[in-house]
Amino acid sequence: MAGFGEFGLFQQSESKCPLTGIPQLGNLGVIILCGLAIAVSGFLIWRSEKKEAAVGRREMQLLLGTYILVEICEIFTVGGLPIEKKIKIGFTGIHIAAITAAFWILLLNAAVGYQILEDGTPLSLGLIGGSAFVIFIGTGYITLDTGYQWSGHFDSSLNYPNTNVGLYILYQLAPLIFITLFFILESFLVLKVLEEKKPMLYLGGAALLFACGQIFNYVISVHICTATSGKIDGSLFETLFTILAVVALWFFWSSITEDEWPTQVVVGPGYSSGPLYVS
Numbered sequence: 001m002a003g004f005g006e007f008g009l010f011q012q013s014e015s016k017c018p019l020t021g022i023p024q025l026g027n028l029g030v031i032i033l034c035g036l037a038i039a040v041s042g043f044l045i046w047r048s049e050k051k052e053a054a055v056g057r058r059e060m061q062l063l064l065g066t067y068i069l070v071e072i073c074e075i076f077t078v079g080g081l082p083i084e085k086k087i088k089i090g091f092t093g094i095h096i097a098a099i100t101a102a103f104w105i106l107l108l109n110a111a112v113g114y115q116i117l118e119d120g121t122p123l124s125l126g127l128i129g130g131s132a133f134v135i136f137i138g139t140g141y142i143t144l145d146t147g148y149q150w151s152g153h154f155d156s157s158l159n160y161p162n163t164n165v166g167l168y169i170l171y172q173l174a175p176l177i178f179i180t181l182f183f184i185l186e187s188f189l190v191l192k193v194l195e196e197k198k199p200m201l202y203l204g205g206a207a208l209l210f211a212c213g214q215i216f217n218y219v220i221s222v223h224i225c226t227a228t229s230g231k232i233d234g235s236l237f238e239t240l241f242t243i244l245a246v247v248a249l250w251f252f253w254s255s256i257t258e259d260e261w262p263t264q265v266v267v268g269p270g271y272s273s274g275p276l277y278v279s
Contacts, residue, residue: 007162017225019080019233026080029236034079037071037243044250054257056112058120059128060250063109066102066132067246073098078235089147096171097140101132103175108132110185113256114193139170183207186252194256202252206245213241 019026041064048054048061073095076083083091108128117124146154146164157164183203190199216224221234 007157007164007168017222017230017233019225020230027078027232027235029232030239031075031079031081033236033239033243034071034075037239037246038068040243040247041065041068041071044247047254048250051254051257054254055115056109056119056253056257058125059105059109059112060253062125062129062132063102063105064246064250066098066105070095070098070102074239078239086148089144093140093144093147096143096167097136100139100170100174101136103178104135105132107178107182107185109253110182110189113186113189135170139167142166142170179210190256196256199252199255202248202255206248206252209241209245209248213238213245216241 022028025031045061045064048057048064051057054060073091075081076088076091077095105128108131112119112124112128117127142154142164145151146157146167149155149158154164154167157167186203187200190196190203216234217238218234220237224237225233
């Protein structure tokens with residue numbers, strides 16, 4: 001069992017079964033799914049634009065845009081494209097930083113639903129985008145400093161058990177905290193504020209799909225790789241389940257917002273309270 005801040009166990013799992021796949025394309029399935037994820041996210045950004053009265057429309061588009069950046073980087077980091085080591089380190093730094101920033105934006109999307117600040121305004125987008133950028137830069141620097149050995153501070157993490165507490169907190173622990181808080185906040189919003197139950201099917205589905213992806217990536221991956229003689233591993237299924245989780249998340253958000261400005265009584269801006277019309 002890995003200790004706190006240690007990545008050695010993950011490295012060992014990968015070394016037990018190196019992915020061979022197709023020559024020059026180690027993980028073609030992931031590359032194809034990343035392309036699909038980018039296309040689907042682009043479509044959801046367009047569909048979000050059509051929901052003029054929806055709470056958090058711009059914030060949702062910001063989240064989807066960050067997810068696109070994650071998938072672009074994943075093509076080069078997980079996809080196994082034949083690129084130079086220094087270039088791959090660069091993509092890895094951006095990839096990890098974008099993942100952490102995306103989870104932070106996800107959490108703030110839940111806060112947007114409470115209308116503490118008016119959504120879609122320069123202030124709201126500035127606070128979300130600005131704070132996400134700070135997290136992106138901080139995580140990216142630690143990752144790149146580790147890989148390129150700029151300062152030498154993280155050089156010890158390059159040797160087993162690969163202990164890097166800062167990166168472990170930002171890449172492993174922080175996203176887990178962010179996504180947990182997101183589901184708590186959204187569940188309270190739907191069940192207590194909006195007093196709805198149906199949207200929870202989408203939210204629960206998104207949580208289940210995301211969890212399945214992580215299980216395939218961290219637990220089952222080495223077994224799939226061994227069984228297929230290195231042709232595929234759990235990253236293929238992790239990418240697939242993450243795409244499905246993002247789609248389910250979008251449908252959850254869409255189900256609790258209005259497409260157009262309604263003439264009925266609403267619980268809050270953009271939220272429907274059912275067929276209660278003004279007399």
